[in-house]
Amino acid sequence: MRRGIWLALLFCLLWLAAAAWPVGAKGEKEMEETKRLAVVTADQVNVRQGPGVPYRPLANVHRGEAYRLIEVKDGWVNIEWKPNRTGWLAARYVALAKETAVVQEDRLRLRQEPSRDGRIIGHLARGETVWIIKEDGEWTEVIADGAIGWVSSAYLTAARESSISHQTGIVNASSLNVRAEPSLKAARVGRLVRGEEVEIVEKKPGWYKIASQTGLDGWVSSAYVQVKGGQANEKEAEVPQSVDRSLLSAIAPSDSRLYVDSWTRGPVQALAGKTIVLDAGHGGKDGGAQSVDGIKEKELTLETAKLLKNKLQSYGARVVLTRSGDEYVPLSARVAAARLYQADAFISLHYDSAADPDASGITIYYYDRFADYELAQSFQGLFRQLSALPFRGIAFGDYYVLRENEKPSVLLELGYLSNRSDAAVVETNGYQEAVTTAIMNAMRHYFQ
Numbered sequence: 001m002r003r004g005i006w007l008a009l010l011f012c013l014l015w016l017a018a019a020a021w022p023v024g025a026k027g028e029k030e031m032e033e034t035k036r037l038a039v040v041t042a043d044q045v046n047v048r049q050g051p052g053v054p055y056r057p058l059a060n061v062h063r064g065e066a067y068r069l070i071e072v073k074d075g076w077v078n079i080e081w082k083p084n085r086t087g088w089l090a091a092r093y094v095a096l097a098k099e100t101a102v103v104q105e106d107r108l109r110l111r112q113e114p115s116r117d118g119r120i121i122g123h124l125a126r127g128e129t130v131w132i133i134k135e136d137g138e139w140t141e142v143i144a145d146g147a148i149g150w151v152s153s154a155y156l157t158a159a160r161e162s163s164i165s166h167q168t169g170i171v172n173a174s175s176l177n178v179r180a181e182p183s184l185k186a187a188r189v190g191r192l193v194r195g196e197e198v199e200i201v202e203k204k205p206g207w208y209k210i211a212s213q214t215g216l217d218g219w220v221s222s223a224y225v226q227v228k229g230g231q232a233n234e235k236e237a238e239v240p241q242s243v244d245r246s247l248l249s250a251i252a253p254s255d256s257r258l259y260v261d262s263w264t265r266g267p268v269q270a271l272a273g274k275t276i277v278l279d280a281g282h283g284g285k286d287g288g289a290q291s292v293d294g295i296k297e298k299e300l301t302l303e304t305a306k307l308l309k310n311k312l313q314s315y316g317a318r319v320v321l322t323r324s325g326d327e328y329v330p331l332s333a334r335v336a337a338a339r340l341y342q343a344d345a346f347i348s349l350h351y352d353s354a355a356d357p358d359a360s361g362i363t364i365y366y367y368d369r370f371a372d373y374e375l376a377q378s379f380q381g382l383f384r385q386l387s388a389l390p391f392r393g394i395a396f397g398d399y400y401v402l403r404e405n406e407k408p409s410v411l412l413e414l415g416y417l418s419n420r421s422d423a424a425v426v427e428t429n430g431y432q433e434a435v436t437t438a439i440m441n442a443m444r445h446y447f448q
Helices: 002-034 245-251 297-314 331-340 373-384 420-426 429-447
Strands: 037-040 044-048 057-062 066-073 076-082 085-090 094-097 099-103 108-111 120-124 129-136 139-144 147-152 156-158 168-171 175-179 188-193 197-204 207-212 217-221 225-227 275-280 318-321 345-352 362-366 391-396 409-416
Touching: 057 076, 057 085, 066 094, 076 094, 094 129, 120 147, 129 147, 188 217, 197 225, 275 297, 275 331, 297 318, 297 345, 297 429, 331 345, 345 429, 362 373, 373 391, 373 409, 373 429, 409 420, 409 429, 420 429
Parallel strands: 275 318, 275 345, 345 409, 362 391
Antiparallel strands: 037 066, 037 094, 044 057, 044 085, 066 076, 076 085, 099 129, 099 156, 108 120, 108 147, 129 139, 139 147, 168 197, 168 225, 175 188, 175 217, 197 207, 207 217, 362 409
């Protein structure tokens, strides 16, 4: 009898241990997941009620901010954006990270690939804090002030091992905003000038919390504060041989002139790794619309496409033209190009015509509410700012190059050739420069 009792007790203990084991393992896995962070990589991103564009926006989050990761689902990331409040971000605007590290060398090269042959897309400053995404051999993929790239692991130290006590920084910008919080949207509480010394009391990716000798406290962009005593490293730290200063003024976060005043970081290739197919409408036997003065749509769209191609390439994009000369290209072949080159975006360029000679302005057309509408929205704010022609808005368009396209696509009507005033404007160099710059900036914002 006693033996039977002991066997029964042993069986119960084994059963309890077996039942408890999976729960414990699952709990550890869940704890590990909650340690992961979603870091915002775009200037401003909507937090939505559910995983999709149709869901209502709840709030905005900003570049460099980090939130607890809850779930990843179908291209969307669920985060806790406030205590006990969750929402969804489009995955393209975040990167997942577990910990931070501190850069140990000035002008540390940020590369597009984990290799010394990888293209340099920027430079990091000594003392700058970065988020770690993953490691590959001797290389670490990091998020630095919104730019994502690879650096040599040898020049990083885990943030928890790096003390910032008594670190002194020197302002290297002619005028530097001090903000209440580590965000470009935060209230400005004062300014610092070049040469002022500050004490760095806290670090967050892209930001330093400082205390100045005049009593001004707050957050400043780490890009414009040089940690005192930093030495350049000969292997990794070098000034780029050539720099396009126009790129610098376009990507500077708040005070664009500061990128020209001081070399803290090289220009980030905002469209690096993105493939954009530009479709110059019509061509060959298909002349498209024509103005009273003889301006042909097929010639104007090709001129616009070539100018736009150069601008997009300057930001690192891979650009494919559906035609590069006056040849006829079937609509099916234009769509096939987007599939063949795995386009991240397809833009069809056109100039409009209407029976009403007073019809005027720019129109954006999309077909698929879910695949195309977000791309279409990227253009509207910039087109509204163009003073040369009115903006007519975003509209549904049942066009072959949109309807049959598997990739995000839009068709842009950039003015009416049937309108004498529009026709005179669209052929000018000034308009071509303005409209292609607007499209280029729209694509930069779309892919952020």
